[in-house]
Amino acid sequence: MAFFAEGVDRVSLIRKAMPTADRFIAVLEGKGLSQSENMELFDVWIDFVRADAEFHAIRDIILSFPREWVLNRIEEAVEPHLRDYEDYCRYLDLYESLDASLTAKLALRACTHSDVEVQEMGKRTLDKLNR
Numbered sequence: 001m002a003f004f005a006e007g008v009d010r011v012s013l014i015r016k017a018m019p020t021a022d023r024f025i026a027v028l029e030g031k032g033l034s035q036s037e038n039m040e041l042f043d044v045w046i047d048f049v050r051a052d053a054e055f056h057a058i059r060d061i062i063l064s065f066p067r068e069w070v071l072n073r074i075e076e077a078v079e080p081h082l083r084d085y086e087d088y089c090r091y092l093d094l095y096e097s098l099d100a101s102l103t104a105k106l107a108l109r110a111c112t113h114s115d116v117e118v119q120e121m122g123k124r125t126l127d128k129l130n131r
Contacts, residue, residue, distance in 0.1 A: 010029070010037055013026075014033070014044065018044050018047075018048055023048065031060075031061065038064070042077065045062050046081070047081060049062070050081065050087060059093075059094055059097060062094065067098070067099075071098065071099060074098070082109075085117045088110050089121060091106060092107060092110070092121065092122075096125075100129055103125065103129060106125075107121075107125035107126045108122065108126070109122070110125070111126070
């Protein structure tokens with residue numbers, strides 16, 4: 001069955017493929033989905049934006065959504081994923097592409113993290129925003 005054939009539930013196929021070794025293929029196929037299909041996958045894209053190899057492709061998918069729609073959802077979607085340096089690094093990078101005040105808010109939060117490296121990244125991000 002062809003992925004883009006009529007009647008194929010592409011959203012479900014992408015959801016199933018993302019946590020597997022087929023993630024790279026799923027992201028490539030995701031770039032060809034309609035915006036509404038990709039918006040249904042917002043939680044998946046937010047979760048896997050942390051993946052190094054797919055970061056730029058997933059960020060581009062997220063940035064293709066209406067900006068206000070993303071801004072109204074992103075903090076709640078990102079919240080469960082903020083644990084360590086890598087998480088903050090990826091989400092700050094994504095936030096920088098979206099909105100300076102949102103980036104500053106997350107950077108301030110990073111400054112209060114228990115991990116000194118996360119704190120330093122938060123301070124660097126704030127310094128960059130204030131230039």
